[in-house]
Amino acid sequence: DTGVSQNPRHKITKRGQNVTFRCDPISEHNRLYWYRQTLGQGPEFLTYFQNEAQLEKSRLLSDRFSAERPKGSFSTLEIQRTEQGDSAMYLCASSWAGASGNTIYFGEGSWLTVV
């Protein structure tokens, strides 16, 4: 198992365009999280799924953001009508919520630059 995989790793887009990021979690993990991280800040929670159900969304997740995990495996995060303030690293993470002592594993992140 190669860990949490995110694609694309880098994306430059013009303001107003839509972008989509994909995350493939560790295969046996049932929880999947999306975070956003800007320079000099820690990751900020956006949303998480348990299997295919989206259980929580942060107030940071405006209506231009949508996340899906249709079959409880990979997930996509789409940002519509991008704004310069959306420029950040988008981190995906996964975990197995079924036994004590399990922890969250992060991917390498997808960098978004909106110009």
Add this chain to the structure above:
Amino acid sequence: QKEVEQDPGPLSVPEGAIVSLNCTYSNSAFQYFMWYRQYSRKGPELLMYTYSSGNKEDGRFTAQVDKSSKYISLFIRDSQPSDSATYLCAVPPPFTGTASKLTFGTGTRLQVTL
């Protein structure tokens, strides 16, 4: 008040020094306290975590929790240039275990110089 606060640094130390990284938190119900390390332009990786109060040691790293003052620390002994990274403290919500969404501090950037 933020749930977890951390001095952003940067902190610069010579190789071999003992490093102390600290966070404060606001909710006395927090039970687990995590430390992540993040290299530049990479995702965070878990270093270690502690449950409730006390110390936990793993090689050159020691995590310490003082629940009475809501203060958590990470000590790095014999620091190496490869320790240069951003160190993030993080907490899951109370009573949810360690495999739950995390609230992070801002991270402290550490530079270990030769």
